[in-house]
Amino acid sequence: MTATRFRYLFERYYAQQSTPEEQHELMVLLAQSAHDEALKQLLDELLLQAADNDQTMSDDTANNMLQEIMQTNAAPTPARIPTFPVWKRLTVAACTLAAAATAGYIIYTRSHTTTNAPMASVHAPKPKNEHARLVMGNGQEIDLDHTTATDVDVQSGVSVSKKGNVLAYNSAPSTVPTINTVYTNKGGIYQLILPDGTKAWLNAASSISFPTAFKDTTREVTIRGEVYFEIARQSNQPFIVKTNNMKVAVLGTAFNIKAYEEENSCTTLLEGAVNVISGNITRKMQPGQQALINREHTGISISRVDTDIAVAWKSGRFEFNDNIKTIMRELARWYDLTVVYEGAITEKSFAGSFSRQDSLKDILRQLELTGSIHFNIADKTITVRP
Template identity: 35%
Template sequence: MSTTKAKELLEKYRSGMLSPEEMAILDTWYLRTAAQEDLIIEEAGFEDNLDRVWDRLSVNHSQPVKRKLLSFPRLAAAAILLVLCSFGLYFYLNRTKVDNQIASSDKHFKNDIRPGGNRALLTLGDGSEIVLDDASNGQLAIQSGVRITKTAEGRLLYSVADTHSSGLPTFNTISTPKGGAYQIELPDGTRVWLNAGSSLKFPANFPSSERKVDLQGEAYFEVAKNALKPFKVECNRQEITVLGTHFNVNAYANEKQIKTTLFEGAVRLNAKGAVSRALKPGEEAAFSSGKFLISRTNGEESIAWKKGIFQFEDADIATIMRQLERWYNVEVEYRGNISEDTFRGKISRNVNLSQVLEILEVGGVKFDIEGKKIIVN
């Protein structure tokens, strides 16, 4: 952000005329400036520290402070974590405006990468493929008595067209690339949201005995209730059995654990060699080393991606980079000594990569973008 723009926001802050959106930008700019000029972020609070930046800019500040907007608790070493939370929330609520206002900030990146979007590939039972982001809205195919339609909202809909259809089930697979996400409604009414770099294999029409799908990557399920026909999700080395429920599964191959988070209903978890466990709403199971570890959670972090947000709760830089890799379709290279600090906060997934990295850099980590690669220094 230019000095002129900073002075303008500081003057509005001092007069009590700053909007919440402008406050979010000023918060982040302030922490950047404090770091660059070796200003110590003290426990006195945001106002007292901001006054020191104000004085260095020699701006006329004759009007009294009328602070009525965002207030910060004690600022210490974790100040960056707090600003991530406020700035990220602003991004989520007002993405378009923030894109315009941040556009004039001083960026040091040689190039930039746009965020992912509604992209997926559908592979039918006969091996034919349909690129869903290029396909026109309307009917795409009919298989096993089921009509496959792309809706105007950009999701895939399976609906029964022939109730007398029989024979062996025809399996379809929907795959999202890195930088892609997609929503699908299965023939039983179950709705599935697929995160980036994921795939779901399922029968075009479920047989009478059970409903079973195979997941790789991450997905959020809203399973249609059917007490006579359980719904099963196979993912890596784990099987999840439900009747009707809402839950999220993170089963990426490069993550240390398979995490299942339950929001509604009940699920039972099974894995070879492990004791079967049942989950209740508000619980999360982490599976690793042949064991299920159950903990209480509000679930916000696990489904932030579905809401268009990166949400970090004491996440180290490697954890954050894995999410950026998948959503921006990039590689990550680490150089030098990597910070062991953890981050907490929210950032919109609908902004360019440079904007995410700029926010993270306030915490002391430095980045470069070289082609389709993030360099972490």
């Protein structure tokens, strides 16, 4: 396949002159990373052309083109069905609208998306900065956002330093451990360095409880919500993470655990090896795998996944490829919202990549462009309708 052929297919598609066979051929090529650079060049040219020329297309035609691209390869079980990388689908879709209807659509990219299409309501809250608090062994609570101290006094023999949104523990050998807990609020993230040097990143609405010194034969912590770990290797003292329905045992590795009460629990392994334990079932994971435990505790399911998507939150991104209720739970945790549903809500998949610094209104607008879901925002409550 030559670059000339790819350009020909793309230009035919944009001009609405392609045959069904040509459309299919283009969609197959778009799914291949070998054509990424050619695609980006064509999109850049298209935007420049749109800015320089008075090209117009009817709103109905533009929206039909968007929906066709957005829904390509959609399926009720997106985690099991291959789809385009999300940046390609939304970039091509938004770019087509931008070039065709120069009234103001702006190209969507991985790091930023804005449009000026009207929504039914406004007053959407903005994402927050880091919001976290520390509860010490004696029950005293410290607001980590508002304390100006660089050294935090938690107990005798324990040195705790605070720099930005990072809290680092260092314990003396004689320390008698107590349990500390770090909580993140909705819209907040925080990083913690445990006494053994293990690093933990907490996603929004999460918590981790840990001893101020690891004195036992194992290093044990308990989490709720979502936490990414980079474990300090200590072969004689395994690291164990506990949630409400599973345990993960490791020696030294990097992995993500998602254990919100309202969702199935999952562990995604990036490096090393871990054992996932639920009840009397133990499964060993390899890098690139994800272990899923449903809320009924009926076993452990392991599959291969894109680990970059699983830890996108750590890099300040949303990577969606799921039904709208799952997506709205994640948005609600970040933007501190309440979500209610009216009518028969679609179960189909929505895919998209957004920055966590994007406004909620812009993200919802992109979802509305699919034509199958609509939103109304009133203060901190979002109503979702068909």
